[in-house]
Amino acid sequence: PPTKLPKVGTTIFTEMSQLAAEHGAINLSQGFPDFDGPLALLDRVTYYLENGLNQYAPMAGVMALRNAIALKVEKLYGCTVNPETEVTVTSGATEALFAAIGAVVCPGDEVIVFDPAYDSYEPAIELNGGTAVHLPLRAPDFAIDWSQVKQAINDKTRMIILNSPHNPTGSVLSSSDLDQLQALVKGSDILLLSDEVYEHICFNGPHQSLLRRPALAERAFVVSSFGKTYHTTGWKVGYCVAPAALTTEFRKLHQYLTFCTVHPIQLALADFINDYPEHYLELPGFYQQKRDLFCQLMTPGRFRFTPANGTYFQLMDYSDIQPEMDDLTFARWLTTEVGVAAIPVSVFYQSPPEQRLVRFCFAKSDDTLREAAEKLCRI
């Protein structure tokens, strides 16, 4: 049969996790914690499961959860949103990204993405007849070159997709990045899609959400995920904050993609956010300790790296270890021969630059990190 997505195969996350399982390797590839979410949150899920809250949730999300999201956004980013008309709970950030792109990208539209780009953006753009315009982020800081963005913008540009803190590089947008973005889109009808799933895993200063800037928020879909924040990636619950007119279009897709998101978990999340707001405030410290431990354990080895500014990922340069090997081969070799799985970075580029980088996930118990680093420092 004809394929609508000729460039798409099985995702690197599936490939590397499978390879890790087959070879009994420590899996630092696909991003997920090897520890559980907070007990008080799990208890609330059990409560709702056992008390008959197992039928459809409201289409746009449980009101208590939308209220909690609106409160958080106001408290952290000073952005007042209407939970009735501007907040939608989705089945993971993945659904939100897909719905936002599908809601506004039309055949012939161009969408600017920054490489290395998370892998779900481009297929969604292509399925809607759009074209992804790839702009490279360059090592070592992987910052956006705004003059390049300015050059790439034309009258077909429908959307710019941002991701901060950034997967896989761990870079973060600064307040001056937001200034530049604001100046660039002023007076245009370009929309923004901001993937902020790691919003609470930001190490040097507060997260620069697009919601901090009314001039950006008025044209943005801002997406986040409870999977990252509460160590529950398997629940697939996320959300999208967008102005009412954009949310109306967004919900047209959401209601036919999934209709609604898992009910008892939404109720539990609402209780937990209200009862334990300190949890997400403590997350940067929690993950910074893990980043620092992993970096310290890796220092005696031959990988080169600069500690990540955000996310639970750490890039490592293996040029001094296997300079001849491309990163996919290296990641496979590391998994099968060394016993630690990683993600090659070139798969997230349209035109991969000459670099030797792999990504390790440090959302792991201290013991797992020690065991992995010991193996990695031996090569």
Ligand code: PMP
């Ligand atoms: N965007 C980025 C940058 C991610 O790393 C992830 C993690 N899988 C997602 C979106 C998707 O999040 P979710 O698991 O909530 O669908």
Ligand code: GLN
């Ligand atoms: N976001 C996760 C990562 O970057 C993976 C999610 C997935 O497996 N699709 O590793």
